[in-house]
Amino acid sequence: MLFRSLRGLSHYMQIVHSDDGFSSFQSGLTVGLSRTYLLEVFRVSSRLLYAKSGRATRAVTGLCGLLSVLALCVTAVLADPLADPGVGRELGASVALAMERNPAVAAAQAEWEAAVQRVPQARSLPDPMAEFMVDVRGVESGVQQQEQALSLSQMLPWLGRLRLRGEAAALEAEAAWQGLLAVRAEVAYEVARLHAERLFLERSLAITAGSMELLKGIEAVARERFRTGEAAAPALQVQVELGMLEDRLAELRQMEPVLVARLGAWLGLPNGTPLEPPSGSTALPDLPDESAIRRLVSVVNPGLEQARRSAQARTRGVDLARRSRYPDFVVEVRWVQAGGMGGGEGRDPVVATLGMTLPIWEPRNRAEI
Secondary structure (H helix, E strand, O other): OHHHHHHHHHHHHHHHHOHHHHHHHHHOHHHHHHHHHHHHHHHHHHHHHOOOOOHHHHHHHHHHHHHHHHHHHHHHHHHOOOOOOOEOOEHHHHHHHHHHHOHHHHHHHHHHHHHHHHHHHHHOOOOOEEEEEEOOOOOEEOOEEEEEEEEEEEEEOOOOHHHHHHHHHHHHHHHHHHHHHHHHHHHHHHHHHHHHHHHHHHHHHHHHHHHHHHHHHHHHHHHHHHHOOOOOHHHHHHHHHHHHHHHHHHHHHHHHHHHHHHHHHHHOOOOOOOOOOOOOOOOOOOOOOHHHHHHHHHHHOHHHHHHHHHHHHHHHHHHHHHHHHOOOEEEEEEEEEEEEOOOOOOOOOEEEEEEEOOOOOHHHHHHHO
16 A cells, blocks of 8 residues: 555656646646545555554655655645736736735835834833832831832823824834835836736737748749849848848847746746736827826825825924923832831821933933934
């Protein structure tokens, strides 16, 4: 059973690495076969694991487990397609994949999420502090002995400082969101531009190839006329034009892998991932006039909106720094358990205190502004 399973797994690996096997794998048939072989290997491995102990048994079990993990990794890599079948052919599918896999979009997304999480941190008060004291040496205070004490303190910022911190953090989060929109717009533009270049290249290849076929027919006619005694200039001219078209066709074909590699990089695909030929219309859409474009850029441009939000956040930061010259307060409530002297007992005192910071270092306060 074990050797039959391993032989089937080896056959499966050969199928996957072949062209026909890879196509069938993409269609889903080979995935089912791979899962069957993996389940068989794991089942045999579990039987060997609970069999009689022995060096040979442990060696075979380890080998079987290693092959199972290797097959599982190959299945995970090949069974999970990196792109939608329409990627490279349809512009919408390419843009959607770029929004999911582009590293710049992922980084901007993470930065925005981190900025959002900083807003409640900025709006919250500092954590209160609790203290517990035990008198271990019997120190007396007046007529009573302080046995233990419990205190709770809270720091309160100056009026408006907490609000300014929250507003600055919220504006930073809005700026990060606009930055994310700007990155998405840039990625979508680059994907659309490369898609249009590939579409233009495909049309150019088709037109150049058609022109070459036409010139080959004209060349054949010119050669026949030359054989009948006519001048050789037309045939030579056609051959020169045909050579120029061949050079142009070779240049266009060299551009195709470059554009595919650039598009794959914007889509976040591994190097060498093939893409389908593009499809779509080469007609340009109707563009608004210059005044409408300027108005749209000034209103809905995420880059400008990000700059506005960042400037507003910096303004809140300056106002917050100016309030660093004002003190912060500390409110504390302390309960003391006291023992009486000479057998008497007194009441446990509860003390409330109010403290404040002293912002006396003017150079530091000026530097914060």
